[in-house]
Amino acid sequence: MSQSNNIPLGIMLMVATTMVFAVQDGLSRHLAENYNVLMVVMIRYWFFAAFVIALALRKAGGIRKAAATTQPAVQILRGVLLSAQICTMVLGFTILGLVESHAVFTCYPLLVAALSGPILGEKVGWRRWAAIGVGFIGVLVILQPGLRVVDPAAAIPLAGAGMFAVYGLLTRYVARRDNTATSFFWTGVTGAVVMTAVGVWFWEPMTPGNWLLMGTLCITGVTGHWLLIRCYEVAEASAVQPFAYTQLIFTVIIGLSAFNEVLRPSVVLGAGMIVAAGLFTLWRERLQRRPG
Structure with a gap:
């Protein structure tokens, strides 16, 4: 199917995607505070795998x-990387909270830019390196080393961002020969197999109310992925990608209202620096892709 370029619709779909994913993170935090993280992620993946298999069965072949x-x-x-990254971030939500975990995690586009050279052989110019430097200064502003005792748990969302960046680069790598449907299928099925192998040992009985929340979590995961696929079908990725940062806004709202988290000024300043640096790298990438 040829891709259209309805940018307003693409932006609306991206904002809807980030809102759904923020709700998913809030549900993940609640469930992981009451049950083992591996079990929660395993059940998510069962639903995810069923979804990608159902999609595959509907298509020719x-x-x-x-x-x-x-x-x-x-x-x-x-x-494997994505399943490990999800477990890492959900663990971070329970220890650091949604707000600080996502504030640090927003640096992942900068990690993608930094690692695109060694992994994909892409050229990273001085302007992008400067933006990457600004972004990591933003991470330091959030963590405030030297001004307060840095919680070792702060490394959790940073590790999650690193894993997600490598996952994203490998997705670009396999896209040279595999289509989106194939990569999506392998993501869901591989994750379900891996998480079942490790998560089944941590099974705990759940209350009916939490099963309802778990079902909602699974539905938000599928809905979010479907919205994201539709978003990239109707508009260019470079035009809508900057709006992925709206997930941080929705996450902050949920963290403050549902979990009584605190928004420190340093988190606002640091996250702002990271987002600005990320938007700059996206802008530079879009410029470089324009035909001369």
């Missing part, structure tokens, strides 16, 4: 075509 790839090792690595 079915599962055989969706799973067809010449680079299965990289596809499996992507799936």
